Amino acid sequence: MKLPVYLKVDLTTQAVEQMPISEEYFRLYVGGKSLAARLLLDLTEEGLDPLCPEAVCIINTGPLTGTGAPSTSRFNMTFKNVMTGGIGTSNCGGQLGVMLRRCGYDGLILTGRAEGPTVLEITDGEVSFRDGSELWGLDMEQTQQALPEHYGKLVIGPAGEHLVRYASAGSGERMAGRCGGGAVLGSKNLKAVIAYGTGEIPVARPEKFRRYVKRWINFTRKHPMTGDALPRYGSAGLVNKANATHSLPTHNFKYGHFDKADAVSGETMAETALTRNAGCVSCPIRCERRVKVENKEVKGPEYETLGLFGPNMDSDDLQAVLKLNYTCDLLGLDTISCAATIAFAMELKERGMADFGVEFGKVSELPRVVEQIAHREGIYSELANGSKWMSEKYGGGEFAIHSKGLELASYEPRRSVGMGLGYATSNRGGCHLNGGYVALLESIGVLMTDAQTTRSKAELTVFLQNSLESVSSAGCCLFSAQTFVPAIFFKLGPTHPVTRMVGGALAHMGPGVRLLLAASRLLRINTFYYVPHVEGLRLASGLPMYMGPFMEWGDRTFNLERLYNLREGLGGESDSLPGRLTREPQDPKRPDTVVRLDEMLPKYYAVRGWSDKGVPTEKRLRRLKIR
Amino acid sequence: MKVLVKYRGELARLAGRESEEMEASRVDEVLRQIKARYGAQAFKEAGRMLITVDRQSVTLLQNRRTPLKEGCTVAFLPVCGGG
Incomplete structure (x- = not known):
């Protein structure tokens, strides 16, 4: 088992040091946004301004990043959220993550503030700082064109330079869009991070992994969502x-x-x-x-x-x-x-x-x-x-x-009330993905459960939030999780009686989902046709990763991010939505077209094992091995 | 009841057109006519699509038994995803 190695870079002093990740952290947090949340909690003090020099920005990968498994050219950015003051994360495509791993590094921990506009360059094991003055003021496209062609890049545009609170950072044409990561890099005078490596990306069981990836790619190509609908129309x-x-x-x-x-x-x-x-x-x-x-x-x-x-x-x-x-x-x-x-x-x-x-x-x-x-x-x-x-x-x-x-993203939660709960409890703020994306089961997917009922929405939200945390932390694009819904339902279509029946049944599955969450650590099996990511992760990382530990890992990550938010002053009172969505019915003739957060939040906290104020209990944290 | 039927995606290719008028009083009648006019494959494709009546999903109405009004529009749309 190869443990991740991070590179710690102080932009003020230009000091660079390698930081190996301990086996304990690797086993518990693995990589991606999960490990980054742990490191952000460890490395920063409470109450920092997200744009001050002491603020930390972590750019890291998961064990599947760059391995050739489907949709795994992803890397993650974690930092103090410029919009919320809580945790900020953003998952991005492009080449930077792949190249970082080829350089032998699984992540970067950036702190300090460069004296002037700077480009951080990593070429195989070598790290250097280049003057970025000539790039300052250029847009994302111009900046990337001015940098060496074959490098993986992460750059900011004028919005990041001017500290726009929702500035993004970009790699190729892919964006780490949300939470203001571009402003964080801008505050550090870091115009770009570029990497080029020629090393091999380590895989624990290469032969088995290669065969598994081939099967996984075929599965992805044959699934009606990832093999037809998304290629044809995109989101x-x-x-x-x-x-x-x-x-x-x-x-x-x-x-x-x-x-x-x-x-x-x-x-x-x-x-x-x-x-x-x-x-x-x-x-x-x-x-x-x-x-x-x-x-x-x-x-x-x-x-x-x-x-x-x-x-x-x-x-x-x-x-x-x-x-x-x-x-x-x-x-x-x-x-x-x-x-x-x-x-x-x-x-x-x-x-x-x-x-x-x-x-x-x-x-x-x-x-x-x-x-x-x-x-x-x-x-x-x-x-x-x-x-x-x-x-x-x-x-x-x-x-x-x-x-x-x-x-909030473009999903109106008064007609997807579980999505409303997800938005309110998402650790990074009004995000559909960190919120669990329950809209996919309520209003925009093939399986449509009752979008207005609050029944089972707490359980489904927790289950999906945890699952997406793990998929993202593994180094995968969340689009790859679209295969979670079995292909048969797409073949039957949303109006078929069987699809309707299963969709309807989801609203009654709360107790079952709760049981599954409680007993997740007992699930020491992997099922290719449900979440192929888990076995891929096991083969790539060498970790004993099975369905149960995978789900528990997501739970651990979500709780860890919650702890960061609590430390920074975002508690249960911040699990909220604007009055338009909770008090004004979308359809004046239908009073149920509001998000009844007051009904769902207590159930959600109970499913999470949190207090009625939305604070993870000591028992819960010990069970998740966070404490 | 004369209604306008719109086809999108693969169904438009199978039907060889993007829209046409039909006489139908319910959504399932439209599906039956698609089968009669364009064959079993088109019927299968239509059945797996999102069906809307005047831009409302029939899953929020009476599903395939949704009644149609004179001059309304029935559309067959691909099921998509995102995130």
Whole structure:
């Protein structure tokens, strides 16, 4: 078993030292966001400003990163969340993670602040610091073009340099979008991290792993979701689906249905703008949409971007969304937080509370607004702080659509109440993925359980949150988890009686899921057709990884992130949603179209083994071996 | 009842068109007519798609027994995913 080796880099002094990870930590936290959460807790003091020199930014990988297993070109960033003050994490594709591992390193721990703009370069075992002054001010694309071609890269754009709170960092055209990781790098004067390595990525049982990966790739290619729907439409295919179930945010989450949604749907994009699809290294899914923007082929928008720059602003202008998506990517802005903050400003204007020159339905001028946000010009500097900050200055907390300070993704939770619970309890704030993505079982997937009932939603949310924590920490893209839903249901379709029956039964499976969670450590088997990641991880890492320990690892990770949040002052009171979603029924004729958090949260805390204030109990922490 | 039926994705290819008008009073009648006009494969494909009536998922209505109104639009959309 090869233990991970991290590189600790002090940007102030340019001191570099290797930091081997102990066997105890490897066995408990493995890698990715899980190990990073442990290290962030260990290495930082309470109450640091996320943008101060002492703040720590961890860029790391999982044991599957770069091994050739499906969808494993991923790396993770963990840091103090600039939007929430709690934990910040972001999972990103691109080449950096793969190259880091080829250099012999599983992660970087960055601290300090460089004197001036800097590029951190790692070439095999050698580490050097290059002057990045000439790159400062360049956009993401220009920056990457100016750096050596074959290197894996992570760069920031002008938004990161100007400390926009939701600035992203990018690797190729892939983004570590959420929580402000770009601002953290900007605060350290770190314009780019680049790596090039020629070493082999270690795998504990190479022959067995090679054969397993071949089978896993075939499985991924044959599954109707990862082998057909995602390659054909990408996540953009969800626009019409969400619209049909009233879960497509419209007019700053006031409504969940937009009559002209088809104009910005994945199907319309495929018919009118798509040039081809593409994918990350070693990914058989190839979900990326390539589209033309002003005669240039660029990466197309994901569902969340289409929804939030489209219907959530009352816009059906597909070309505008394509342009805005590309502009945000160049500038280094998280499209979700950026679009949601602008929609909030549109509602402020509509209500006469503040005027930032943005109005619902008028998007042609938004690329200019986005530029000004990224450069913090004039009044737009305020929009660079996000909707929570804006609501504290101008009012409108009821319709500032965030949780803990991070804006919600494009799933209207009043028609996916389990997703509402997930948003509220997600450790990084209003994130659908860290929230467990229960919407996939309620309103946008093939198996649709009752989206309004609160029954079993606490259990399903905990189960999915834990599962996604592990998949991400292993070094995998979360799209690979779409195979969790058996292929048979896609073959039957969402209206087939069997699919309907199983979907309906999910709302009654709470006790069973609870039992599964409680007895998870007894599950010492691996099932290829449910979660193929587990056996892949066992073969790659050499760890005794089975379904049970895999689920418990996710639980441990979620609790660890919670502990970080609690240390930084985010307790149970922060598990909340804006009043629009908890008090105003989406359909005035249906009082059940609200997120009944008050009903779900106590059950959720109980399933987690937390106190009624949302604090993990000592018993729980000991059981998870965190204490 | 005259309704507009829209096809997307693979079904549009199998039907050789993107839309057409049909006489039908329920969603399952539309499915039966697809089978009669375009064969078993098209019927199978249509059955596994998301079906909407005036942009509402039939899973929120009466599923395949959802009644249709004169002039309404029935659409067959691919089931997609994301994250």
